[in-house]
Amino acid sequence: MSVIGIDFGNESCYVAAARSGEIETLANDYSLRATPSFVAFDGKKRIIGVAAKNQQVTNMKNTVGGFKRLLGRKFNDPHVQHELTSIPARVEARGDGSIGIKVNYLGEDQHFGPEQLTAMLFTKLKETSAAAMQTQVNDCVIACPVFFTNAERKALLDAAQIAGLNVLRLMNETTATALAYGFYKNDLFEDKPRNVIFVDFGHSSLQASACAFTKGKLKMLASTWDQIGGRDIDLALGDYFAKEFQERYKINAKTNARANLRLLTEIEKLKKQMSANSTKLPLNIECFLDDIDVSSSMQRSQMEELCAPVLQRVEQTFKRLLAESKLQLDDIHSVEIVGGSSRIPSVKQLIEQVFNKPASTTLNQDEAVSRGAALQCAIMSPAVRVREFGVTDIQNYAVKVLWDSEGSAAPGEIEIFPQYHASPFSRLLTINRKGPFNVSIVYGQQVPYPDQTIGVWKVKDVKPTERGEGQDVKLKVRINNNGIVLISSATLVEKKEAEEAAAAAEQAASEEKPGDQTNNTGEPADGQQEGADKKKKASKATELPLECTTHGFSPVDLSNYTQQESKMIGNDQKETERIDAKNALEEFVYDMRNKLQGGPFERYVVEAEREKIVSQLNDLENWLYEDGEDCERDIYTSRLQALHQKTDPIKLRASDYEQGPAAFDELKNSI
Numbered sequence: 001m002s003v004i005g006i007d008f009g010n011e012s013c014y015v016a017a018a019r020s021g022e023i024e025t026l027a028n029d030y031s032l033r034a035t036p037s038f039v040a041f042d043g044k045k046r047i048i049g050v051a052a053k054n055q056q057v058t059n060m061k062n063t064v065g066g067f068k069r070l071l072g073r074k075f076n077d078p079h080v081q082h083e084l085t086s087i088p089a090r091v092e093a094r095g096d097g098s099i100g101i102k103v104n105y106l107g108e109d110q111h112f113g114p115e116q117l118t119a120m121l122f123t124k125l126k127e128t129s130a131a132a133m134q135t136q137v138n139d140c141v142i143a144c145p146v147f148f149t150n151a152e153r154k155a156l157l158d159a160a161q162i163a164g165l166n167v168l169r170l171m172n173e174t175t176a177t178a179l180a181y182g183f184y185k186n187d188l189f190e191d192k193p194r195n196v197i198f199v200d201f202g203h204s205s206l207q208a209s210a211c212a213f214t215k216g217k218l219k220m221l222a223s224t225w226d227q228i229g230g231r232d233i234d235l236a237l238g239d240y241f242a243k244e245f246q247e248r249y250k251i252n253a254k255t256n257a258r259a260n261l262r263l264l265t266e267i268e269k270l271k272k273q274m275s276a277n278s279t280k281l282p283l284n285i286e287c288f289l290d291d292i293d294v295s296s297s298m299q300r301s302q303m304e305e306l307c308a309p310v311l312q313r314v315e316q317t318f319k320r321l322l323a324e325s326k327l328q329l330d331d332i333h334s335v336e337i338v339g340g341s342s343r344i345p346s347v348k349q350l351i352e353q354v355f356n357k358p359a360s361t362t363l364n365q366d367e368a369v370s371r372g373a374a375l376q377c378a379i380m381s382p383a384v385r386v387r388e389f390g391v392t393d394i395q396n397y398a399v400k401v402l403w404d405s406e407g408s409a410a411p412g413e414i415e416i417f418p419q420y421h422a423s424p425f426s427r428l429l430t431i432n433r434k435g436p437f438n439v440s441i442v443y444g445q446q447v448p449y450p451d452q453t454i455g456v457w458k459v460k461d462v463k464p465t466e467r468g469e470g471q472d473v474k475l476k477v478r479i480n481n482n483g484i485v486l487i488s489s490a491t492l493v494e495k496k497e498a499e500e501a502a503a504a505a506e507q508a509a510s511e512e513k514p515g516d517q518t519n520n521t522g523e524p525a526d527g528q529q530e531g532a533d534k535k536k537k538a539s540k541a542t543e544l545p546l547e548c549t550t551h552g553f554s555p556v557d558l559s560n561y562t563q564q565e566s567k568m569i570g571n572d573q574k575e576t577e578r579i580d581a582k583n584a585l586e587e588f589v590y591d592m593r594n595k596l597q598g599g600p601f602e603r604y605v606v607e608a609e610r611e612k613i614v615s616q617l618n619d620l621e622n623w624l625y626e627d628g629e630d631c632e633r634d635i636y637t638s639r640l641q642a643l644h645q646k647t648d649p650i651k652l653r654a655s656d657y658e659q660g661p662a663a664f665d666e667l668k669n670s671i
């Protein structure tokens with residue numbers, strides 16, 4: 001069994017694996033390390049990754065990309081509406097308000113949600129990793145943007161489950177990068193933290209994080225981000241060229257999805273060239289629209305002008321990080337950059353301006369996230385032996401707990417985790433109640449998601465004491481390994497021992513050591529375990545049932561989607577076998593005809609028989625292009641079998657005769 005780390009990017013994915021003590025980025029079925037985050041549907045089969053992106057221009061309506069940013073959201077979410085302007089597929093609201101991406105698959109229009117499309121992509125990554133590693137792949141660590149909210153994280157976990165992946169941890173992308181950096185550094189000290197800034201500027205997002213490294217450990221300090229990336233630069237340049245073409249050629253690229261896509265593809269290439277070259281560079285597209293060839297040019301300084309608003313936001317994100325991490329410029333050891341768009345020279349200049357350090361490229365800019373995730377997976381999985389490295393991540397947003405009133409008991413609220421609190425972590429909260437009550441967990445600050453609510457937990461079976469007084473209910477509020485916030489348990493502590501239990505609970509919470517959060521199972525050594533022996537004293541503590549409404553699919557939906565995915569995997573398999581059978585028959589027809597007509601088999605068959613077989617082969621060839629174009633696998637295999645029966649004796653005669661003289665020579669030598 002192997003362990004992998006997945007960087008699920010908005011534009012492309014990378015998978016790394018731990019193999020014999022080394023971390024290796026795996027190649028896919030096209031021998032490439034980047035797998036485009038695209039899924040396409042073509043009649044009977046799904047096409048995923050490189051092949052999907054390659055056929056996008058000719059199958060626009062049934063090719064879907066850009067779904068990472070739709071995870072866990074509803075159709076009418078303004079963010080979704082904005083994202084949809086750059087997704088050419090047909091997208092509708094489903095009955096429950098969720099996003100339904102409409103594609104033609106298996107001869108009918110079908111809807112798939114972003115979670116299902118992500119699961120399809122994960123299925124592909126799982127298959128290509130298994131092929132590269134030549135072993136089953138189950139355990140993984142998946143990286144996600146640091147700004148992903150609870151709903152998006154849960155949706156990503158659901159997608160992984162649909163694809164049959166066992167996620168040991170959802171890890172923030174910059175934290176994965178930090179691990180990929182720190183793990184191999186052997187000049188870190190116990191008492192003198194090394195503060196490093198990590199900048200990841202990708203296709204749709206910018207993330208900047210500050211991290212403190214000590215010997216064998218890393219601790220994230222703060223993160224800032226913005227939802228801008230390379231695609232915003234492409235769009236800004238797209239607007240410019242579309243306007244120019246309108247004026248010069250009187251054509252409107254924006255009215256034609258295919259032309260728009262071709263323009264953006266050429267712009268992306270031009271943008272990459274501009275990173276390496278400051279001179280004027282050409283942009284040419286043949287037969288762009290109405291058979292008109294277009295040509296233009298651009299140089300780096302012009303691009304920088306057009307993208308000034310994006311670059312301004314980049315600068316602000318860096319400045320915010322400097323302020324929020326509370327680091328002085330002199331405290332910063334270096335600024336490491338990853339992500340495709342960090343190759344843009346003006347972004348590197350901004351780093352130098354803000355942090356007073358040159359941008360450093362110690363890490364592989366494309367592969368660092370997946371490599372860090374693979375390292376984390378190796379550290380957590382018992383299947384691989386690797387040195388320990390402690391990772392203390394952060395909760396990116398403040399979290400509040402609110403409880404409702406009951407009788408004379410007042411409602412209340414508390415900020416249970418301030419922004420940038422260590423994660424994973426658990427805190428205990430004691431509330432006195434006579435009956436069942438509701439507890440809500442909400443974000444305590446503005447988050448990039450329309451609803452601030454994380455979930456509502458109904459605490460059941462709470463009863464007053466015999467004297468009619470309230471009882472202490474101890475809630476364990478937890479940010480888990482995946483950055484998901486939840487109430488993991490509720491315990492009723494009987495009145496006479498309540499004080500002791502509350503004291504034990506309080507002490508347990510204060511004993512939590514964020515720096516020692518993870519052991520090799522990934523579970524934090526937190527309040528519950530440390531408080532366990534103290535709990536014995538409060539032996540009348542009883543676990544209360546919890547009923548919760550939070551993000552993610554219901555178990556029934558999850559099981560349906562999982563079954564649907566397995567069925568689609570089965571279909572793809574069947575379709576691949578069918579096409580293979582057809583190709584095998586076609587190949588045999590050509591090969592045998594060549595051998596029988598002027599080829600090596602011609603002299604081993606009587607003329608009448610030879611003519612009969614060749615004519616049959618000609619008929620088969622025609623059939624393959626007409627009625628036989630789209631048949632079941634068995635029909636191709638049975639036709640191939642029938643051909644073998646006819647032609648195998650000829651082949652045998654030919655090989656017997658070819659070996660004949662050798663056999664004769666052998667006999668001669670032995671006499």
Ligand code: ATP
Pocket residue numbers: 008009010011012013068201202203204205206229230231268271272273275338339340341342343344366
């Ligand atoms: P995200 O992290 O936003 O989810 P991603 O991980 O798929 O997306 P990356 O692979 O890090 O994104 O980066 C892709 C982006 O980087 C694209 O917009 C691409 O055009 C851009 N890019 C790649 N190389 C260069 C380059 N040399 N110069 C400028 N931009 C580049």
Ligand code: MG
Pocket residue numbers: 007008009010173200202203339369
């Ligand atoms: Mg990325």
